[in-house]
Amino acid sequence: MKFSVTLSFTNFFLWTTIFCSALEAIEVDNLPISSFVPGGIAVIRIQPIGKSASYIGKKVMLVDYEESQFAVIGIPLDTAPGLQRLKVEHSSGLTSNHDFTVKEKRYQEQRLTISNNRQVNPNENDMQRINRESIEMRAAFAHWTEELTPNFQMIAPVDGVKSSSFGLRRFFNDQPRAPHSGMDIAAPEGAPISAPADGVVLSTGNYFFNGNTIILDHGFGLISLYCHMNTIDVANGQRVKTGEQIGQVGKTGRVTGPHLHWSINLNGSRVDPVLFLN
Ligand SMILES: [Zn+2]
Structure with missing residues (x-):
């Protein structure tokens, strides 16, 4: 991760290419608050790191935060409580499933x-x-x-x-x-x-x-x-x-x-x- 800091912003596209091929995700300064409920956000650590991720058929962001990779997943309001599945594709061509549980939240x-x-x-x-x-x-x-x-x-x-x-x-x-x-x-x-x-x-x-x-x-x-x-x-x-x-x-x-x-x-x-x- 250190080498990316030494490159200037004028090399942004080069920087992005090198960065993404090395780490497969964008580096961020913070993460949102995690809340595993309908209308919440599931923040899940991905290990080994992935190249891309999807949830209910939609592309999900992968970010790099403090030397680890995380998926940041928006959970639709109409999600039923229970097990949900994130699919991650890896550079090797393999895919992995990451299951997480959405809890019930009764909105007024x-x-x-x-x-x-x-x-x-x-x-x-x-x-x-x-x-x-x-x-x-x-x-x-x-x-x-x-x-x-x-x-x-x-x-x-x-x-x-x-x-x-x-x-x-x-x-x-x-x-x-x-x-x-x-x-x-x-x-x-x-x-x-x-x-x-x-x-x-x-x-x-x-x-x-x-x-x-x-x-x-x-x-x-x-x-x-x-x-x-x-x-x-x-x-x-x-x-x-x-x-x-x-x-x-x-x-x-x-x-x-x-x-x-x-x-x-x-x-x-x-x-x-x-x-x-x-
Ligand atoms: Zn309103």
């Missing part, structure tokens, strides 16, 4: 009243838009780049009251809907929203449920989402640094008041953002 119910009924029972045109947008979102969450080094120790993207609302089983106007896939942070309209970690703007847009939205890519399948914004202050492809303003809190899309909805995706699974705030 949340009942919200939405005055705009179309946001609870969308019409046919709305549904076409919603379906188109959900395909776009899934594609963004599946994005994979190895040109960014993920950082798992994030800062809160906005000053405000952080609810523990991730995973809540939601009812809008008494009708069951998808569980809450992020953390809501209450803050006044216009409050600045900052990048919680270095990244690249993967996409921006206005969505039926999410309102004004930014998606940031942090590398290796770690992707974050910011919704209901008043303004979007960045452009697609822009690099952002930790703490840099990306937009302002608003109440666009399906909301009951101004707040930031913040989601984090790992290997396409929405996981609890609180696991990145330490």
